Amino acid sequence: MSSPATSDREKVVSKLPGWLRQSLKIRAAQHGVEIQAAVEQGIRDWCNLASATTAVDTSGADSFSTFLPPGQWEDFRQIATDRRVSLIQGLAQSVQLWLDTNPAPHVARPEITRRIVVCNQKGGVGKTAITAGLGEALAEDPDALRPVRVAKALTQALRQSETHADEPAQDENPLDIENLPGPGQRVLLVDFDPQCHLTNQLGATPLPMDGDSLTNHMAGDPKGDLRDLIVSVDEEGFNGRLHLLPACHDAFLLDVRLSAVRAREAGLERALAPLEADYDVIIVDCPPSLGLSMDAAAYYGRRRESERPGNSGALIVVQAEDSSADAYDLLTTQFDDLRGDLQVDIDYLGIVVNLYDSRRGYIATSSLQGWVDIKDPRVVGLIGDLKEQKEAVRVKQPLLSYAPKSQQAIGMRALAREVL
The missing domain is CATH 3.40.50.300 (P-loop containing nucleotide triphosphate hydrolases)
Incomplete structure (x- = not known):
């Protein structure tokens, strides 16, 4: 479900497995981006694919909320329906897609110790x-x-x-x-x-x-x-x-x-x-x-x-x-x-x-x-x-x-x- 936010985004509430949510939190911090921006990009890329990606284990998923641009969640819902995947599975695949395309950065090593x-x-x-x-x-x-x-x-x-x-x-x-x-x-x-x-x-x-x-x-x-x-x-x-x-x-x-x-x-x-x-x-x-x-x-x-x-x-x-x-x-x-x-x-x-x-x-x-x-x-x-x-x-x-x-x-x- 979704509800209007006070800014130019709307709040969406779904579910995500804890391990995936933690991976998203860490990777977003490593790249210096907000979690909502990462989820937005992941959903956009997932929707642009020709088909759904490999299924993600969503067992034990619990509540997850974020803010997305108006209309993105509705578009996502429709594409998930067309691909015959649940919203939880579609969101998990979107987050995993973002993680795959944004690997953890290498630790910066100084040229001189x-x-x-x-x-x-x-x-x-x-x-x-x-x-x-x-x-x-x-x-x-x-x-x-x-x-x-x-x-x-x-x-x-x-x-x-x-x-x-x-x-x-x-x-x-x-x-x-x-x-x-x-x-x-x-x-x-x-x-x-x-x-x-x-x-x-x-x-x-x-x-x-x-x-x-x-x-x-x-x-x-x-x-x-x-x-x-x-x-x-x-x-x-x-x-x-x-x-x-x-x-x-x-x-x-x-x-x-x-x-x-x-x-x-x-x-x-x-x-x-x-x-x-x-x-x-x-x-x-x-x-x-x-x-x-x-x-x-x-x-x-x-x-x-x-x-x-x-x-x-x-x-x-x-x-x-x-x-x-x-x-x-x-x-x-x-x-x-x-x-x-x-x-x-x-x-x-x-x-x-x-x-x-x-x-x-x-x-x-x-x-x-x-x-x-x-x-x-x-x-x-x-x-x-x-x-x-x-x-x-x-x-x-x-x-x-x-x-x-x-x-x-x-x-x-x-x-x-x-x-x-």
């Missing part, structure tokens, strides 16, 4: 959580839909923070949430911090001091193939797209060992370059340091010859408080010195304001405004201080596996799309 250096000289701002969450969001299944905050609306968040400082933070507007397919990127997370926080948080084991490690490869003293140290993160959840290079406590000695190496700034690149062909994105969780290890990380994230600006670079994690601003100044000064000394371009991918809670009052809200006012680099992520991240760390699971619908997970997906 993206290298994202997550950094800040200050500890405790949540660099590790952002590294993990960003990598998880980039590696999510391209054939499944997940909630994403497609518009962060920082101005709205600021306004809410200033006027409702005594209320729970409401950084997300439900109207800004959209279900989108995952990017499907092949991601390597590199734990570059001797404290091994990323390794421990994701349930892996730090590498033994008497074995091989990233430090050994950077210092020119490898004991094997670095690939042999890599572990998969939640193989079932990410289908082998998310890997981790665990840390070793020997990284506490990295600066000393690098001081004896020629071209020490290139140490991290020499170690990781052989792995790049296996990944779309490599994300480095940096230690809270301004030493030689940070120089090596910054150099690794530099813009290479023929690489487009913003493909790789530094993602700076801060909190909405004063000490983060002091650390930010130290870090950007180090980057400026490297640019001048080595004549390289190091792009800023943006600032992530992490662990934000407007209930902390003026310090939080004014600091957030200060980060937004910087403009270059711009704020690309606002992640709330909520319990799910802490719980995920406690149970040693990826946040997006442990709490995929949490506001923090939704924010991580928004961040991933900002830096893609």
